[in-house]
Amino acid sequence: MEAVVKQFPERSGIEADDRPDRAEAEAAVRTLLRWMGEDPTREGLLETPARVVKAYGELFGGYAQDAADVLGRTFEDVSGYEDMVLVKDIDFHSHCEHHMVPIIGKAHVAYVPNGRVLGLSKIARLVDIYGRRLQTQESMTAQIADAMQRLLQPAGVAVMIEAEHLCMSMRGIRSRDATTITTAFNGQFKTDKELTRRFMKLSGQSS
Incomplete structure (x- = not known):
């Protein structure tokens, strides 16, 4: 489907x-x-x-880069592999579009191959492209998931971002150590609860 x-x-x-x-x-x-x-x-x-x-x-070099250039090259020889591929703890730095203050965090990106796989470094580069733009965390999460689904066409995509927003810790409410978590799920990750549970567990968000 x-x-x-x-x-x-x-x-x-x-x-x-x-x-x-x-x-x-x-x-x-x-x-x-x-x-x-x-x-x-x-x-x-x-x-x-x-x-x-x-x-x-x-x-802000991400404005000069295109996700299609990063995800354009894939490999079809996957030897029948059809399970989740997860790249976790991808460090990134971005900037809040409201105050232009840093966002510092980690991204966890997974997909289920549909006959093609990516070089693993491509996923980290994709996160970097969207990180190097003015962002909200919600938009960045959705953009990474959408680019993966649209350009790779896998059976499913899952993205989780955990980040500290310095606009909260340096100014305003000045809440230290607060972490924001956002997720986006496409394809099998929306329909297969066990697959989603495994992603969450491997990403460190459930036991």
Whole structure:
């Protein structure tokens, strides 16, 4: 039975021609420094705008990457393997789209092959692509599951993300050690309770 997949927009950002250039981005950092009460002309801050823009280019590099490029190459020689493949404890760093403050966590991604398998590093790269964008944890979880289901077409996909949101621990309520858990299930993981239970147990969420 073919799984029904709800597709989520990529939210890949604005077109390259509409983006500010590097000089405009550095000027924006200087504006923020002045707004917070700093002097961007003092020695210690002279190179800060350039460093921030360079760092942001890395931290938000996911906008320049496409999930289809990562998941495009698969292997068909699976020797009849039809059970779950789980890659767990994938470290990632993202940023909250509401405050642009870090989200730090781990992702657990599983799928049931349907004649094709991925190189295991591809799953970690997929998590990295979506992590290096402004995100909500709920959206990131759904986007990873959707990309796996849409591009690999497995019999099922399960994604769990556990993360700490620094917008909660550094500001606002300042709740330390609070962890948010989100999940997304497609295909067999929606219909096979035992398979889902195994995923949860192997991911460390049940006994």
